[in-house]
Amino acid sequence: MSTSESDLLEEDRKLRVQINEKDLLCINGCGFYGTPQWGNRCSKCWRAHQIAEKRNIDYARNRTLLAFDRFEEKRKLSSDSRSLTLRNIIKKSPSMFTSSESTSELRASPNGTPSRHGRALSPDSSSARVAFTDWLVGNVPTPVVQEVTKMTKFAEHKIHEFDIAADDMSELVQNFYQHLNDRLNHNKFFQNQESVEVQSVMEEVERYLSVVTYNRLFCPTADEEVGDLSLQERIRSLNWVTAGFLETKLDFKRAAVRDSLDEALTECLSINSPRKIDEKLGCIVRCCHRIFDALRNSAAPTSADEFLPVLIYILLKGNPPLLMSNVKYISRYALPHRIMSGESGYFFTNLSCALQFVQDMNHDSLKMAQTEFEAYTSGQIQPPPSAANCGCNQAIASMEQSLSHLEKLELEQKKLADEMEALGKTVAKMEEEIESSYGFLDDYPTKELQDLLEKVDEEEKKTFQVCNLTAQFQKKKNEAPSQVPNNDAVESQGPKEQ
């Protein structure tokens, strides 16, 4: 730096520009040079300044969000703006282009990008468009296709253009549904046939719109994002509220129950992945079905009395992000029949109830003293471990399971050891027996027998000797006749006498 500084100084002198070095330096006086674009700050000070400024803005915004009076004011303001916007629609809609120009000038979405984006479609949107058109072409005659497409596209366009409060937008969209629905009901095609219902056309329209306008309609303002975050914060502070406090009849000792609950959690968390409203509702319905599975596996009655506490438990346990926004998105832009009737409507209502309960939860709803509730929520005191609360702690449950496994193993080991001992004993016994029988074999042949054998041996020897003697004798006798042939008779009598 110092070399460049001196270089610059020299250059200054050369150019004879009458600027003090002080003017060039950062206004914070940190010794570095600043630039006019950065408010005469150096890069570091500029960054710090920006952060400080942003903090101020955020702080101010939070304060307005937290202050109820301001909130009321804002509501009033938005309801005022409604009539204004409506007038705008009436007045300016005949010329679509002028109206769009005038209404969309200053809108900026929360992340700062201008809303008046090009009509370039995301892959999701373009595939939704293809699916929508395909469905229409495949199911209804061309004039209807044209009418529906035209109206839907117009609505889509308008949704992107208008900058109005979400509730007003919801009303507009609902009116659009109603209007399109009425028109289709009066259409000859739908009056004369049974195969395609108006309702299915409406469902396709809703599906399409929910995809292509998702960025605009889902969680449209920073306020709602803050609402989501504060809900998550609240649920986090309520993490001590377990199934025991909610008086559920879940039997956490059963693996099937825990598995069903895990699946319910997964479904509940997956609500953020699809854009289509019906798919989001599908997530809720599946989540609720898994909860009923869990109840069934716990052998508890599957009534609403049992179901709602478990749903609340799932919410507290899963703490799904953007839940508020999802619920609002669905309730604002879903077709009425989806959330007012049928299974999806029932479960969605239950989810709203559970959400409401979590938000309003206080010491009364858990039947405990206020101080106690507050102490738990602020984390000052840990709730005492009770059997019911421990029962729903999965770690403890699995530990208990492992312990029982260990116990079983220990028993088996003991049994095995006993068996081994018994086997050792029998082996020893058998060894003894064998030894004893070997001892008998060692004693065999007995003395008597040995004596006998010896005797036999001796006798054999004797006989052998005798035989030998006789043989020798006869040999001699055979040799003798040549010498004494007369002795034949005497000699032959000789052995007989012996």
Add this chain to the structure above:
Amino acid sequence: MERATTSASSEGEFRFKVVLLGEGAVGKSSLMLRYVEDKFSPRHVSTIQASFLSKRLDLGDNHVDLDIWDTAGQEKYHALGPIYYRGSHGALLIYDITDKRSFEKVKIWVRELQRALGETAVLIVVGNKLDLESERTVDRTEAIQYAKSVNAEYVETSAKENLGLADLFEKISSLMIDKWEKTREISGRTSQNSSSSNGSRRGIQLVDEQNDAAQRTGKCCK
């Protein structure tokens, strides 16, 4: 949608939402289970979720799809009631004839319902557990008089013995049809028979027509 809220094309087709309200353990879910049992073989009962049920009824020329919603009856969930009964066409207020307190609870519900839904919903007070007649603590005439005083019907049932259930649901269906026809006569045009917040909607409905005109011109310009 149109079947639920408007009079359009489908004549004689109705879709109604009925909520079951009542304290815990008065037999809301067993009442529902028993009603389901008529449809399914008893062996499958345990696999049926007893908190939401859809049933189609034929009443003469009218076909009614009933959505029956069970609600959590515990005291701590009482505040959630409005979310449950919002937009319902009928409500069954169930109490246990052997439990005086559950009957008092019904009165609270009735007051709330009439405040929230006005005269748009059909109310039926249901005394359940008729099989425990000998232990009855809530007098029948008293209950009938009370029902009359709040412009509601009165029915007694037994989920255990399957007494009066089919009649109950048929009764509420025909009453809802009557009410719906009446409101249609009064308003004389397509109106929503269910919910309360209609004023602003109508105002915007006009705008929507304008919007539609705009659509056509918009299309022409294009």
